[in-house]
Amino acid sequence: MVRxxxxxxxxxxxxxxxxxxAVLLVLRQVTEVHTWHHLLIAAATFIPLLWIPVLVGCLGLILVLRGRWRLLGAVVLIASMVPFAWPLRPLPERSDAPVAVGSALSVLSLNLQYGDADxxxxxxxxxxxxxxxxxxxxTPAFEAELEASGLLEQFPHRAGEARAGAAGSVLLSRTPLELIAQTEDTVFANLIASTAVEGTVWHxxxxxxxxxxxxxxxxxxxxxxxQxxxxxxxxxxxxxIGDFNAIDRHDTMLRLTADGDLEDLAARHPGEGLPWHPTWPVGSVLxxxxxxxxxLVSDTVVGGTPRFESITGTDHKAVHVEVSEELHR
Known part of the structure; x- marks a missing residue:
């Protein structure tokens, strides 16, 4: 009975x-599938956790097998985990690392979740x-809170605007901003502005x-x-920078970075450890x-790995990056 x-x-x-x-492998290898249905997009979010079903399946195999065959199951388990553990090994520093020139730019990004962030x-x-x-x-309410706090006096220059609900997006800067591009007919506001910091122009x-x-x-x-x-x-x-509503393995993010014109600063760099920095959901049961x-930065920009901070009242982590102009690779 026990057996x-x-x-x-x-x-x-x-x-x-x-x-x-099998499902996650298909979603990882055939990313166009993500665009078929929103449930497939949601399922693809778990691609970085592929090791979990592999581990579960191997444990099941060990329980099914008997006697010495269980040793085979253990070998399969170890062999299955190697591809997931191998990328996490320490890597040597590159000798051709980018050299930063000019001034540095520090940017803090946060999804305020309907303006409810603390x-x-x-x-x-x-x-x-x-x-x-x-x-x-x-939101207009959060903007009013910022104004009352005096923070807007420190960041007096603006591109974008407050909107009700989740639609508003804004850049608040210590240096003058010029709005140069924005999307049309998108659910939320997306925009690009230029600014100059110590002689270096940024977009x-x-x-x-x-x-x-x-x-x-x-x-x-x-x-x-x-894009x-x-x-x-x-x-x-x-x-x-911001909330792309996609992980780096999603079809839309891969399209953004496929040509090498844009690099994800949170992707693993030589000498770093675990590359997985989940930013959502925060403050939930999960x-x-x-x-x-x-x-994401263009080829002319170099930056370190972003810092991530949890904020009460929002389900996203804040992302803090520092970048500078790149001299060469």
């Missing part, structure tokens, strides 16, 4: 693990070293694309609009498992 129960559990784990792993915590992150705030879901984009639950067509449309908006500025000092907030 029968173990076998049933083993077959259940094996079947569930193999099925889930004002004091946001002010605490907006230190003197921060040059620009890139805020999504920027900054605050991004907030449609979430999958609004439909795969809308999700793809908004991401495509952002088209950014295209004329890929040879400039360009930083796109721990953060998806990195949908990104900082």
């Amino acid at each position: 029968t129960g173990v076998s049933i559990l083993g077959w259940a784990l094996l079947a569930a693990g193999v099925l889930a792993a 004002l004091e915590e946001v002010i605490g992150l907006a230190t003197d070293e921060v040059d620009v705030l890139a805020l999504q879901e920027y 900054l984009g605050v991004i907030h694309t449609a979430p999958p639950q609004m439909g795969a067509d809308v999700w793809l449309h908004d991401a495509t609009a952002v 088209e908006m950014a295209a004329p500025y890929l040879t400039e000092n360009l930083l796109l 721990p953060p498992f998806a990195r949908i907030d990104h900082a």
Whole structure:
């Protein structure tokens, strides 16, 4: 009876693990599938967790096998985990690392979740070293709170505007801003503005694309609009930062970075450890498992790995990056 129960559990784990792993493998390899349906977009969010169903399936195999055959199951388990552990090994520093020149630019990005993010915590992150705030879901009520706090006096220059609900996006800067591009017919506001910091001209984009639950067509449309908006500025000092509503493995993000014109600063760099920095959801019953907030830079920009901070009142982590102009690679 005990053996029968173990076998049933083993077959259940094996079947569930193999099925889930197969689905995630297809979603990882054939990314066009993401654009078919919003549930496929949601499922693809779990691609970085592919190791979990593989582990479950291998454990099920061990329970199903008997006697010495279980040793084979253990070998399969170890062999299956190697591809997931191998990329996490320490890497040597590159000898051809980019050399930064000119002034540095510090940008803090946050999705305010309908303007409900804790004002004091946001002010605490907006230190003197921060040059620009890139805020999504920027509402009139939150703007009034910022004005009352005096923070807008420190960031007197603006591109974008407050809007009701989740539609508002804004860049708040210590230096003058000039709005140079914005998307049309997107669910939320997406825009690019230029500014000069100590003689270096920057093109900054605050991004907030449609979430999958609004439909795969809308999700793809908004991401495509952002790509088209950014295209004329890929040879400039360009930083796109914000809530892309997609992980780096999603079809839309891969399209943005496929040609090498844009680099994800949170992608793994030589000498770094774990590359997975989930930014959503924060403050829910589930721990953060998806990195949908990104900082993308053009080939003329170099930057370190972003810092991520949790803020009360919003389901996104804040993203803080520092970038500078690149001399060579």
